[in-house]
Amino acid sequence: DTAVSQTPKYLVTQMGNDKSIKCEQNLGHDTMYWYKQDSKKFLKIMFSYNNKELIINETVPNRFSPKSPDKAHLNLHINSLELGDSAVYFCASSQEHLGGEQYFGPGTRLTVT
């Protein structure tokens, strides 16, 4: 069984469009994260939720809006997509709040044309 899953795996879209990426974890963890990994391979945290509550919002443009309907799901909605949004987006979860090992999803490769 997949611990952290993301859909879709690949997303190709045009500038200006709105898109969503979904994430689900079946590990029973309380904390979930969204990371962005750019072409230089830097993995940078964007958001963190603990028990459906936003804990970290790392200077991400307002066009990015996370939503956590329950503690097993953390979705990422992106408005008015820009070329610079092209990257791989990873969802992750952890048992401890902002500590301990993180379990990552397979990633969503977003390409904005």
Place this chain on the structure above:
Amino acid sequence: SQKIEQNSEALNIQEGKTATLTCNYTNYSPAYLQWYRQDPGRGPVFLLLIRENEKEKRKERLKVTFDTTLKQSLFHITASQPADSATYLCAHPASGGSYIPTFGRGTSLIVHP
């Protein structure tokens, strides 16, 4: 500002040798360091966590050291195998009590048969 640095050049070694990867951090004393493995097209996978009061941690063929004086962590893979070829990421929680996970760029390890 805090920095976490890993050698950006790939490390090439022969099968059977010990691979040693370096993670240096500056302007901060993290409570712990983590090491992850990332294969192409996949999310990072947690390997080991070492706390500031631990000098060394082992797991099978893996060994991590934490030198708070040198501000450095070394990651060793003994008896390396081609299957160990991957990118290895170092991570630590940011300072200020926020514990925002901060990742290094990673070092690519290539084990030649």
